[in-house]
Amino acid sequence: MKTLKKIIGAATVMVMTSTASLNAQKVLVLYYSQTSNTKAVAEEIATKLNADIEEVVAVTPYDGDFKATIDRCMKEREKGTTPKIKPVKANIAKYDVIFLGYPIWFGTYAPPIATWLGKVDLSGKKVVPFCTFGSGGLESSVKDLAAKQPKAEILEGYGVRAARMAAMPAEVDQFLKANGFLEGAYVKLQDFSPQRAVTDTDTKIFDGAVGDYPMMNAKAISVATRPIPYGIEYKFIAVDKPRDNAPMTPPPGGDKPGDKDLKLPPPGEMTVFVTVANGEKPVFTKVIR
Ligand SMILES: Cc1cc2nc3c(=O)[nH]c(=O)nc-3n(C[C@H](O)[C@H](O)[C@H](O)COP(=O)(O)O)c2cc1C
Structure with a gap:
C-alpha cells in the first residue's frame, strides 16, 4: 500500500488551466436524449460553462421501450432514413464551440443527431462530442462525426456508461478543466x-x-x-x-x-x-x- 501511494503521488500531477483565451468564445450545448442520461451530462456542461443549451427533438419521439425503439430503428435503417426533427432554434453561425451530445445507438450517435448533422454545416466550428452508452461508442461515433462533417474541428470528447452516471459530475469537471474550458486544477494521468x-x-x-x-x-x-x-x-x-x-x-x-x-x-x-x-x-x- 505504501508503495502504491508513492507511485500515485509521483504519477498523478495536478495541473492548472488558464481559460483566458476561451472565455470570449460563444458555446452552445446541443443534445439528443431518450431516457435523460445524455440530458444530465448536457445540463452539467451547460451549467458549468454558463452556456446556451438546446435539445434536439424528433417530430415523432422514440418513446417506446427498448425493444420498440430497436424495432423502429431497424425499419428506418432498412429504408435508409433517419427521423424528422423539429427545427433547432439556435443560430449555429453565432457559436464558436458546439458541445454535441447523444446516446450511443448501434455503435454511433442516435439517429436524431444523424438527421441534424445531415442538415447543418459545421465548417470551422469547434465540436466537442459527448455521449452516454451501455458499454462504449465515443470513439466510433467520433469517426462517423468526422466523416459527416469533415470541415469541423472535432476536439477531444467525453463519454460515460449509463451505469456510472454518479461519477459523471466529477468527471465532467475534470474533462472541462483538462481541455481548457474551465479554470482550475485537474489531475493529469500518466501513460499506461x-x-x-x-x-x-x-x-x-x-x-x-x-x-x-x-x-x-x-x-x-x-x-x-x-x-x-x-x-x-x-x-x-x-x-x-x-x-x-x-x-x-x-x-x-x-x-x-x-x-x-x-x-x-x-x-x-x-x-x-x-x-x-x-x-x-x-x-x-x-x-x-
Ligand atoms: C436503440 C438503442 C440502441 C443502443 N445501442 C447501444 C450500443 O450500440 N452500444 C452501447 O454501449 N449502448 C447502446 N445503447 C444504450 C444507450 O446508449 C444508453 O442507455 C444511453 O445512456 C441512453 O442515453 P439517454 O438516456 O440520453 O437516452 C442503446 C440504447 C438504445 C435505446
Whole structure:
C-alpha cells in the first residue's frame, strides 16, 4: 500500500488551466436524449460553462421501450432514413464551440443527431462530442462525426456508461478543466504501462468488472495499468467467448438480460478499461471495439 501511494503521488500531477483565451468564445450545448442520461451530462456542461443549451427533438419521439425503439430503428435503417426533427432554434453561425451530445445507438450517435448533422454545416466550428452508452461508442461515433462533417474541428470528447452516471459530475469537471474550458486544477494521468499477459489476479479483476454485464462475454488476454487518484486503472485487451443468445445491449437504464432477436456486434478483439478504487469492486468504464 505504501508503495502504491508513492507511485500515485509521483504519477498523478495536478495541473492548472488558464481559460483566458476561451472565455470570449460563444458555446452552445446541443443534445439528443431518450431516457435523460445524455440530458444530465448536457445540463452539467451547460451549467458549468454558463452556456446556451438546446435539445434536439424528433417530430415523432422514440418513446417506446427498448425493444420498440430497436424495432423502429431497424425499419428506418432498412429504408435508409433517419427521423424528422423539429427545427433547432439556435443560430449555429453565432457559436464558436458546439458541445454535441447523444446516446450511443448501434455503435454511433442516435439517429436524431444523424438527421441534424445531415442538415447543418459545421465548417470551422469547434465540436466537442459527448455521449452516454451501455458499454462504449465515443470513439466510433467520433469517426462517423468526422466523416459527416469533415470541415469541423472535432476536439477531444467525453463519454460515460449509463451505469456510472454518479461519477459523471466529477468527471465532467475534470474533462472541462483538462481541455481548457474551465479554470482550475485537474489531475493529469500518466501513460499506461506496456501491455503484458494477464495473471490470475488480473483475470479476476476483469471478470469482476464485466461479469454482470449481459452484453459482455469476453476473456482478457493482456493488460496495462496506471495509477489514478485513489486506485488503479486497467486497460485490458480481450476477445469474445462464444455467446449464443446474448443480448446486443442492455435496455437504457437497466441491465436486464436481453432479447434473442437482437444481434450482437461482430466478434473480435476489444479494449476494456476498468478502474479499481482502493477497497472497492472493479468497474468497467468503457469498451472500444
Ligand atoms: C436503440 C438503442 C440502441 C443502443 N445501442 C447501444 C450500443 O450500440 N452500444 C452501447 O454501449 N449502448 C447502446 N445503447 C444504450 C444507450 O446508449 C444508453 O442507455 C444511453 O445512456 C441512453 O442515453 P439517454 O438516456 O440520453 O437516452 C442503446 C440504447 C438504445 C435505446
